[in-house]
Amino acid sequence: MLRLVTDVHADHDVHPEVTMTQFDPDPPAPPVGADTVAELVTIEQFLDDRPTESVPRPLTSLLYDLALAGKLIANRTRRAGLTELMGASGVTNVQGEEQKALDLYADEVVTSLLRRGGRVCAIVSEERAEVTVVEGSGQYIVVHDPMDGSSNIDSNVSIGTIFGIYQRTTDVGGPPDESDWLRPGRDLAAAGYILYGTSTILVLSTGQGVHAFTLDPEVGEFVLTWSDMVHPDEPAYYSFNHSSSPLWEQGVGDFVAWLERPDTPSLSQRYIGSAVADFHRNLLHGGIYGYPAETGLPEGKLRMVYEGAPLAFLAEQAGGLGSDGHRRLLDIVPTSIHQRTPVFLGHRALVERLQAMVQGGDASSGEEASPES
Ligand code: AHM
Numbered sequence: 215m216l217r218l219v220t221d222v223h224a225d226h227d228v229h230p231e232v233t234m235t236q237f238d239p240d241p242p243a244p245p246v247g248a249d250t251v252a253e254l255v256t257i258e259q260f261l262d263d264r265p266t267e268s269v270p271r272p273l274t275s276l277l278y279d280l281a282l283a284g285k286l287i288a289n290r291t292r293r294a295g296l297t298e299l300m301g302a303s304g305v306t307n308v309q310g311e312e313q314k315a316l317d318l319y320a321d322e323v324v325t326s327l328l329r330r331g332g333r334v335c336a337i338v339s340e341e342r343a344e345v346t347v348v349e350g351s352g353q354y355i356v357v358h359d360p361m362d363g364s365s366n367i368d369s370n371v372s373i374g375t376i377f378g379i380y381q382r383t384t385d386v387g388g389p390p391d392e393s394d395w396l397r398p399g400r401d402l403a404a405a406g407y408i409l410y411g412t413s414t415i416l417v418l419s420t421g422q423g424v425h426a427f428t429l430d431p432e433v434g435e436f437v438l439t440w441s442d443m444v445h446p447d448e449p450a451y452y453s454f455n456h457s458s459s460p461l462w463e464q465g466v467g468d469f470v471a472w473l474e475r476p477d478t479p480s481l482s483q484r485y486i487g488s489a490v491a492d493f494h495r496n497l498l499h500g501g502i503y504g505y506p507a508e509t510g511l512p513e514g515k516l517r518m519v520y521e522g523a524p525l526a527f528l529a530e531q532a533g534g535l536g537s538d539g540h541r542r543l544l545d546i547v548p549t550s551i552h553q554r555t556p557v558f559l560g561h562r563a564l565v566e567r568l569q570a571m572v573q574g575g576d577a578s579s580g581e582e583a584s585p586e587s
């Protein structure tokens with residue numbers, strides 16, 4: 215990767231002058247806490263090296279299926295403008311939201327790949343009103359948002375696929391039922407996302423840390439980029455849709471006002487409007503993403519099963535936290551597949567502080583300036 219570097223001389227402090235320009239072949243890595251990867255390791259090699267008792271082979275194969283879906287969707291995403299996939303499909307999904315053509319394509323790719331593999335007994339998708347039950351002896355349930363952030367498609371902004379995988383609890387001899395998919399996120403066997411941005415990156419956890427793989431488009435492989443990612447101690451960003459602040463409950467507004475005080479950690483506000491992209495940036499650089507409840511939207515906007523739970527699983531695996539403002543997201547048992555929930559994800563101490571303020575603590579007037587206090 216090449217990056218344009220400018221050397222700004224400090225003594226020109228009024229009108230800094232750019233005095234030197236060159237290409238730097240080694241841009242600094244984001245401050246993500248992670249093991250750096252010295253050798254080329256593909257996602258297959260990485261998962262094959264995991265002990266089978268922690269990542270059973272059918273689960274590994276299922277993750278390859280999802281990686282393949284990600285490659286196909288990434289390919290189509292790159293061609294979206296050429297193939298008229300950016301536009302609306304004219305169809306409205308179960309949430310009453312207009313489905314974009316890419317949403318439908320992504321849903322079809324994920325569903326058909328999973329259906330064929332024989333490893334899955336049920337699929338829950340944002341784009342489908344009902345659960346897709348797959349005949350056979352599949353042991354896993356996949357929940358997914360095939361195209362998160364789809365309102366950004368026609369603006370060429372990053373979008374992504376979010377997924378979670380549960381191992382079925384019902385007997386493989388019979389049909390799966392609600393108890394297999396209306397589960398707390400802490401039961402997840404794996405979760406992850408594929409982000410279609412400046413590059414395509416697959417971030418996943420099987421409950422043993424969070425690892426990121428970047429798609430090398432020339433060889434068509436996801437290659438390990440960071441292993442054992444952890445939220446940086448020093449958070450850099452907070453990501454809320456500020457325009458909705460008059461509609462938030464008091465504690466959320468107090469928390470954001472606290473963040474904006476000059477004596478608190480100096481976080482910058484950045485909001486993409488693709489939860490998966492906002493989450494990813496904050497995982498790399500540290501921070502908190504929030505989609506609170508609003509007046510007229512008492513459950514918030516995001517969906518518990520295929521957005522909140524998988525992202526909370528990743529947040530916790532990286533040392534962070536996911537909350538609905540009151541409870542740990544991973545402890546919530548959903549009662550329907552498209553249930554919505556307020557969502558706060560990221561740096562553990564910041565999410566805990568937000569929880570304290572939402573729950574009525576008067577932390578907003580506290581003297582302490584650190585997120586831990
Ligand atoms: P989607 O799954 O239909 O794309 O909706 C979820 C998205 C999130 O990715 C994003 O954070 C949020 O909606 C943006 O909503 P808003 O425009 O209200 O801020």
Ligand code: MG
Pocket residue numbers: 359361362363521
């Ligand atoms: Mg979504």
